[in-house]
Amino acid sequence: MRNPRCAKASRVSGSFRDPSGFLYWKDGHLFRNVSISFREDYERCRDSSFYARAMDGGLLVPHEEVRRENGGTDDGVFAVLRPEVVPFVSYPYEWSFSQLRDAALLTIDLQLLALEHDLSLKDASAFNVQFHRGRPIFIDTLSFERYPANRPWVAYQQFCRHFLAPLALIAVRGPEFGRYSRVHLDGLPLDFASSMLPARTWFAPRILSHIHLHARSQRTHQGRRDSAEQARESTLSRVGLQGLVESLRATVRRLNWEPSGTEWGDYYDDTNYSERAEQHKHQIVAECLEELRPRNVWDLGANTGRFSRLAAQRGIHTVAFDVDPAAVEKNYREMRRREEEDLLPLVLDLTNPSPSIGWNLEERMSLADRGPADLIMALALVHHLALSNNVPLDLIARNLRRLGRFAIVEFVPKSDTQAQRLLLSRKDIFPDYDEEGFETALRGSFEIRRRIPIADSQRTLYVLQSVDSDPRG
Amino acid sequence: MRRDGRKVLALFWLFSFVAISLHPSEAQAYLDAGTGSLIFQAVLGGLVGALVIVRMRWRSLMARFRKNATEDEKPEMREGL
DSSP: OOOGGGSSEEEOTTOOSOTTOOEEEETTEEEEEEEGGGHHHHHHHHHTTHHHHHHHTTSBOOEEEEEEOSSOOSSSEEEEEEEOOOSSOOOGGGOOHHHHHHHHHHHHHHHHHHHHTTEEESOOOGGGEEEETTEEEEOOGGGEEEOOTTOOOTTHHHHIIIIIHHHHHHHHHOGGGGGHHHHOTTOOOHHHHHHHSOGGGGGSHHHIIIIIIHHHHHHHHTTOHHHHHHHHHOOOOHHHHHHHHHHHHHHHHHOOOOOOSSTTTTGGGGOOOOHHHHHHHHHHHHHHHHHHOOSEEEEETOTTTTTHHHHHTTTOEEEEEESOHHHHHHHHHHHHHHTOSSEEEEEOOTTSOOOOBSGGGTSBOOTGGGOOEEEEEETTOHHIIIIISOOOHHHHHHHHHHHEEEEEEEEOOTTSHHHHHHHHTSOOOOTTOSHHHHHHHHTTTEEEEEEEEOTTSSOEEEEEEETTSOOOO | OHHHHHHHHHHHHHHHHHHHHHSOOOTTOOSOOOHHHHHHHHHHHHHHHHHHHHHHHHHHHHHHHHHHHHHHHHHHHHHHO
8 A cells, every 4th residue: 555645635544434524644744624514613622722721731632723714615624734643553453451441541531621611522432542652642633522412422332332342351351352343443342242241240330331231222222213213302411421421431440451471471581581691682782773773663572662662762763562462561551650752562463463454445554554664673573473373484574674674683593492492382394494594584675784693692683674775874 | 262272383383493493413423323322321311310319318318317416415415514
């Protein structure tokens, strides 16, 4: 897929459902149209100082107004906004438990703030939230409408599907339920969530209400004409709405998931690295970062982000990918605790990375579409792909080349105890898996800039430059 | 009688017209909110409202008991003194 930023003026492909306006790129800059039909809502958001408060509070992505019409316009556009650009777009199915939870709480807090200004969220999709400077931030500036007095919340269902259902399932059943939102792009259906939650959740009053009984109500009234009329006339007082939203907040806050005891959760406590080897590896990576000065870094198989931080602490925007939700969760919690601004931990399975999905297979971008990165770090990764997943070394090289312009790759030979552990339970069908085989596999994809054996270990670090990329110092 | 009837009818139509005009427009709410979700909120809202009233009544009841209790104590205290 062509990088949309290159086109002269092109709509962001995921931005089409809301008639109030849409996002588009023009000459490399990001803009958001505000339709004339949304004029009054937009003016209230702006003039009531709701936008100012939300932006100052770090809840809503900052924007500037670059054009405003006072009369009518031909093209139906009332205003044009220029929002701040988030350097890396991520999706709810790539988030760990706490990232989704923080996104949910952000949405609730914005709804409560909006109500103070006589406004209300008209949608509550998890895709409205991105992670920026180490914190969740709401990016859909046009999600706020004038509060329709005494009407039930139009976004209640969407909030329960996008946030509450997956959070409850992860908390109670395990992190695998985080993946379902890749299939259910509009959130988990409530009857599905209700059926997957254990019976004991029927005794938790809030989960009982917002998921189980809510699902029942949906099933009962679906497709019935008399129900449709009843719905049109149903009322919810403002106090009732406030209570509902605060109840959702309390429900989300009480959900918890502890990341431990999974396969890679305790990885670093269990490696075969001596302290000297560890330090040497740190030193080499730090030197590479100084030499290459990448604009951004993708750390593949980052675990809890120990090496990702070498880049992030130098002010380089770093995405720390790992297949293990527990490792990503630990990394994220640590990131929030330290208030780091240049790190973004995400869940990703490299053998099945995020694809392009949604409408026309363009609505949500694949991993590759969001790259390439300036620098890829693949430390203690290749042996997992080759020996556990049977991916040939040349295919690994080609894949890394597609994802990044430069790469730091750690080669772990069979003589290393970690590699031996991987081969324990299976037949060794890898005759070409050694340094020579690896260097041969790199041909056509990468040039080797440096080859550094790690002190006190069997491993080698390779600094690679992809073939055909700009030679930068 | 017929004239009164017509007046009532006219008032009814006027009222309906005004009521419908004043009904907030939901033109911008593009999302399908779900019939069951809207009705459920009305039910929940009613329950929450009822609970709030019950809680308020309970508190005022408890407050009255405590007030009675302290009034009973006072004469004893005076005797003690």
